[in-house]
Amino acid sequence: MKRIIVCLKQAVDVSQLKVNPTTRQLMTASAPRKISDFDKNALEEAIKIKEKLGDVEIFTLTVTSEDAKAVLREALAMGADKAYVVNDPSFRDVDTLGTAYVLAEAIKKIGEFNLVLCGETSLDSFSGLVGSRLAELLDLPQISSVRKLSFEGDVVAAERVLEDAVETVKAKVPVLVMVTREINQPRIPSLMMIMKASKKEIVTWTAADLGVQMDKLGSKIEIMEVLAPKTERKKIRITGENVQELADKLAKALIQEGVVGRR
Amino acid sequence: MSEYKDVWVFSERHDLMLEMLGKGREIADKLQMELGVVLVGFNVQRKADELIRYGADKVYLVDDQALELFQLEAYLSVLHSLATSHKPQVILIGSTRNAKPLAARLATRLDAGCAPDCAKLSVDEQKRLVCERITYGGNAATKIAFRAKPQIVTIPSRAFEKPAPKDRTGQILKLDVKIEAPKTEIVDTKPLETSAVRIEDADVIISCGRGLEKKDDKVLLDELASVLCGQVGCSRPLAEDRKWFTEWVGLSGHKVKPKLYIACGISGVIQHVAGIRDAKVIVAINKDENAPIFELADYGVVGNLYEILPALKEALERQLQ
Numbered sequence: 001m002k003r004i005i006v007c008l009k010q011a012v013d014v015s016q017l018k019v020n021p022t023t024r025q026l027m028t029a030s031a032p033r034k035i036s037d038f039d040k041n042a043l044e045e046a047i048k049i050k051e052k053l054g055d056v057e058i059f060t061l062t063v064t065s066e067d068a069k070a071v072l073r074e075a076l077a078m079g080a081d082k083a084y085v086v087n088d089p090s091f092r093d094v095d096t097l098g099t100a101y102v103l104a105e106a107i108k109k110i111g112e113f114n115l116v117l118c119g120e121t122s123l124d125s126f127s128g129l130v131g132s133r134l135a136e137l138l139d140l141p142q143i144s145s146v147r148k149l150s151f152e153g154d155v156v157a158a159e160r161v162l163e164d165a166v167e168t169v170k171a172k173v174p175v176l177v178m179v180t181r182e183i184n185q186p187r188i189p190s191l192m193m194i195m196k197a198s199k200k201e202i203v204t205w206t207a208a209d210l211g212v213q214m215d216k217l218g219s220k221i222e223i224m225e226v227l228a229p230k231t232e233r234k235k236i237r238i239t240g241e242n243v244q245e246l247a248d249k250l251a252k253a254l255i256q257e258g259v260v261g262r263r
Numbered sequence: 264m265s266e267y268k269d270v271w272v273f274s275e276r277h278d279l280m281l282e283m284l285g286k287g288r289e290i291a292d293k294l295q296m297e298l299g300v301v302l303v304g305f306n307v308q309r310k311a312d313e314l315i316r317y318g319a320d321k322v323y324l325v326d327d328q329a330l331e332l333f334q335l336e337a338y339l340s341v342l343h344s345l346a347t348s349h350k351p352q353v354i355l356i357g358s359t360r361n362a363k364p365l366a367a368r369l370a371t372r373l374d375a376g377c378a379p380d381c382a383k384l385s386v387d388e389q390k391r392l393v394c395e396r397i398t399y400g401g402n403a404a405t406k407i408a409f410r411a412k413p414q415i416v417t418i419p420s421r422a423f424e425k426p427a428p429k430d431r432t433g434q435i436l437k438l439d440v441k442i443e444a445p446k447t448e449i450v451d452t453k454p455l456e457t458s459a460v461r462i463e464d465a466d467v468i469i470s471c472g473r474g475l476e477k478k479d480d481k482v483l484l485d486e487l488a489s490v491l492c493g494q495v496g497c498s499r500p501l502a503e504d505r506k507w508f509t510e511w512v513g514l515s516g517h518k519v520k521p522k523l524y525i526a527c528g529i530s531g532v533i534q535h536v537a538g539i540r541d542a543k544v545i546v547a548i549n550k551d552e553n554a555p556i557f558e559l560a561d562y563g564v565v566g567n568l569y570e571i572l573p574a575l576k577e578a579l580e581r582q583l584q
């Protein structure tokens with residue numbers, strides 16, 4: 001039996017996030033939550049591996065300071081076998097190092113595994129650091145930016161997309177892989193799968209259950225400000241009787257701006 | 264605390280290294296520190312003088328055949344060893360797909376913080392380094408300061424301008440460090456199938472979104488682009504879902520800063536807009552007068568792109584005569 005651990009972040013659904021136009025503050029507290037997109041790709045990839053190899057067990061792992069059960073039901077419905085959540089109010093202000101530390105402690109408690117799958121980055125904070133930090137803490141070989149993955153015997157082969165090259169990389173398990181959104185299209189669970197998932201187990205741990213050292217949760221960075229960016233655009237509407245007039249006026253404006261011209 | 268000093272710059276890509284040296288110099292001057300460069304690779308010594316001309320005071324050179332290819336554990340062990348013995352206060356690392364994991368792991372090994380993908384950096388009155396990055400899918404800009412040292416920041420390419428080289432002197436320190444063996448094996452590398460020209464370099468970009476009905480209609484954009492010596496770009500669905508392009512503009516794609524960005528049939532979803540925030544002039548062409556892109560553009564034209572684009576091309580050709 002092979003075991004895959006998929007790290008799932010419960011993220012703010014940024015497409016439904018509202019901004020207070022006068023203060024430019026984000027209303028994150030009231031925004032809906034969901035599985036971070038990239039992590040969903042990681043879960044889908046785990047399920048594909050299971051479909052191919054058969055004898056595979058998929059655990060998801062979430063570190064949060066909020067209730068995540070609703071979101072994890074979806075992961076179980078997609079095909080995960082068991083979900084682990086480490087939920088503790090002391091995680092509220094952790095940075096990427098603190099998150100990776102708790103993930104690492106939880107993985108140690110889970111015990112044996114062959115593969116840890118993470119998303120390349122997260123939908124809301126978009127840091128893309130946690131997977132790598134986790135690999136460091138667990139002293140694992142790491143393969144990031146993966147758009148294609150295969151797992152045979154005890155070897156993982158992956159195709160990485162770099163800025164100007166595609167690299168094929170191999171490593172022996174246990175290994176940590178970070179996937180891009182290109183790798184697959186996550187499935188949408190059917191009603192049957194959703195019903196079946198209600199019988200699956202969600203294991204909830206607290207910081208104390210893992211023996212987390214509180215001094216390791218102190219953030220190394222300070223978030224000074226999170227504000228919607230100012231938009232300082234002219235917002236000039238070009239109007240005209242017909243297409244020709246619109247085009248003429250726009251062309252004139254662009255020439256006056258000095259942004260077009262012969263070189 | 265004061266034992267940490269100097270600002271360091273590292274990238275495995277020479278162009279990105281030069282871009283970071285300008286900003287690195289500015290920060291080092293404000294903090295009254297020296298600017299160091301970590302030059303790692305095989306047969307790279309010849310690059311050291313150029314790095315000094317671009318602003319470095321010190322070049323920490325580690326030249327070894329084992330460093331010919333970027334391999335995470337090998338490069339990580341070099342940076343870790345140098346940072347442990349020299350204690351830089353700030354380390355700027357070019358945010359490539361290879362070096363971002365390196366930055367994250369270096370920060371972890373040093374029990375330090377990391378501010379990823381910061382396109383703005385400054386030093387405040389209390390001499391604190393303040394880093395700014397885009398978060399929440401383009402909905403926010405987040406300002407970050409550090410509580411621990413070293414302060415590790417990753418810098419996207421094109422965030423800063425390459426400085427002008429000067430006639431200046433610096434010190435080259437050739438160092439021997441123990442290099443860790445890689446834990447993964449590269450079995451093949453091939454060039455990525457992308458357009459030959461980098462869209463980040465374009466002065467004019469004409470971009471299309473889902474308003475474009477057929478792949479062949481791209482010709483409308485190509486024609487306008489050729490009049491303006493520009494390049495053609497797109498929103499993500501045209502690349503990811505329809506596969507008409509291989510790359511796209513936006514938060515998860517290319518961040519561009521052209522003089523002129525013309526968005527045709529693009530609604531203006533925040534993730535797309537996050538990639539064009541630094542454009543000088545944004546033009547929106549959209550048939551829906553309520554499309555959010557109009558709120559984010561300098562000039563808006565409500566209309567059908569299939570009519571506007573040919574007319575605009577003709578008008579520009581005429582007026583530029």
Ligand SMILES: Cc1cc2nc3c(=O)[nH]c(=O)nc-3n(C[C@H](O)[C@H](O)[C@H](O)COP(=O)(O)OP(=O)(O)OC[C@H]3O[C@@H](n4cnc5c(N)ncnc54)[C@H](O)[C@@H]3O)c2cc1C
Binds near residue numbers: 551
């Ligand atoms: C984590 C994440 C990251 C993302 N990253 C990116 C990214 O980097 N870049 C990106 O682009 N997207 C990104 N997206 C996707 C993004 O959310 C939007 O789905 C996408 O930008 C919409 O593309 P669009 O504007 O082309 O399409 P639509 O939103 O469908 O807009 C099409 C527009 O075309 C107009 N139109 C239609 N026909 C015509 C016509 N004949 N003439 C004129 N106008 C016409 C319509 O009025 C409409 O406004 C990301 C999403 C997520 C969740």
